[in-house]
Amino acid sequence: MDAAQEATECPGCRRLAREVAQLKALVARLRQQIAHLTAALEEAQRAAKRQAAPFRKAEGPRTEPKKPGRKSGKRHGPHAHRKAIPPEQIDERYDAPLPKSCPHCGGAKLVETHAATQYQTEIPRRPIHREFTIHCGACRACGRRLQGRHPLQTSDALGAAASQLGPDAHAAFVILNKGLGLAHGKCQRFFQDVLGITIARATSVRSVLRTATKVEPAYEQVRIAVRQSKWVVPDETGWRVAARNAWLHTFVTAMATCYEIGDRSGDIAVRLLGEDWSGTLIHDGWSVYDGFRRAFHQQCVGHLQRRCQRLLETAVGGAVFLPRRVLELVDIAFAMRREWRGHRLSDDEQAEAGLVLSGHLEEAASGRFTYEPNRRLAQHILDHSLHWFWFLIDPSIDATNYRAEQAIRPAVVNRKVWGGNRTWRGAWAQGVLTSLLVTLFQRGHDVLSWFSAARRSLVPLPLPP
DSSP, X not given: OOHHHHHHHOHHHHHHHHHXXXXXXXXXXXXXXXXXXXXXXXXXXXXXXXXTSOSOOOSSOOXXXXXXXXXXXXXXXXXXXXXXXXXXXXXXXXXXXXXXXXXXXXXXXXXOOOOOOOOOOOOOOSOOOXXXXXXXXXXXXXXOEEEOOOTTOSOOOOGXXXXXXXXXXXXXXXXXXXXXXXXXXXXXXXXXXXXXXXXXXXXXXXXXXXXXXXXXXXXXXXXXXXXTOSEEEEEEEEEEETTEEEEEEEEEOSSOEEEEEEOSSSHHXXXXXXXXXXXXXXXXXXXXXXXXXXXXEEEOHHHHHHHHHXXXXXXXXXXXXXXXXXXXXXXXXXXXXXXXXXXXXXXXXXXXXXXXXXXXXXXXXXXXXXXXXXXXXXXXXXXXXXXXXXXXXXXXXOSSOHHHHHHHHHHHHHHHHHOSBXXXXXXXXXXXXXXXXXXXXXXXXXXXXXXXXXXXXXXXXXXXX
16 A cells, blocks of 8 residues: 555544645635625725715714814915995995884983994895887898897797896896706795795796807807817716616816717717827826827826725735836825925926836836736726826926816706606707806806897807917
């Protein structure tokens, strides 16, 4: 009998072999459970960070709450107050005489020493009712019917539809619903309670849709302005249309912002920019944007930082080296940008530093990693090796996509208030009006005045520069 047979027949060896097999099976189960829990933890952390996360706060007070009240010194912020200067126009004057008796002791011997002045600005609550006398006639040459039109009119309708709202009222619906996020029912309440104008909820709905139709040519100008920009910051978030899932896409430039609601695909970006667009895209790494082959790309460094910070919350041992090295290189890149902004570094020196840092980042991500999150992070870095520090090579662009995230945040709040759009026509109007609202604000124009003029105009009103 050879040694192998003796070991197999040995009771102690058989017991040890069974224990080894059981331990191997246990290790396999535990590894599978760890992988499942790690994936669940990453998903929960992403859900807590994204803008679509619920408003509800965590249970109980914070362990280290911030000190209440305003901060002292420079951190206090601006001291806002109304300036004590007379308004340019005084519409009403009132006199506030001394009381007949002292409210403290009841004495009637009062002596006036001087008179002071106080100013008050009040909201107008009395609606303006206008009557237009429409002169009608006909052309003797062609025989067609004609009627006059005043510059304040918003419609030529007569008869049963002769009662109209003014252009400022229609512009107010756009600001209240699309700009401030009030649902149409709340717009109705606002007009009734604040302005004293009785309307139906459907009036707000129809007004918004008609305004979107009137200003659609200006929306096309916004799209052209985005397409002609040297850099664009895109972002996207979930939306709801007709109780179904959709996506809101945002494209931000220095002087224009375009919103469009559709599906989660690259078709919207391709239709807006064109496949051959050759500017710079500053985005968060969505693979769709990689399809713009002729464009330069700046991956959002902020997303990379947050990803590394989340990894460090669970990584142990050697798994901390990669995220720490990435964060170190990002800090060096931001230090270089500060040196350049302080005129202590030239454009060429900053560009050279960007290329050197890109090489160091690629070197750090080229190793062998056993920790699965690190392996995915390294692959993501290598897939976009020249896109992380492009903001050092091109100083005119940002290092993060914060512009798009800030532009998309008000829309997310609106979605939480009234749940999206009930129809695709409403979703189209949402994109048109929101794009014009934000673009006009970017360009420093009076939103109410422009939309009011657009409702009065007989021809499409161009977008002001």
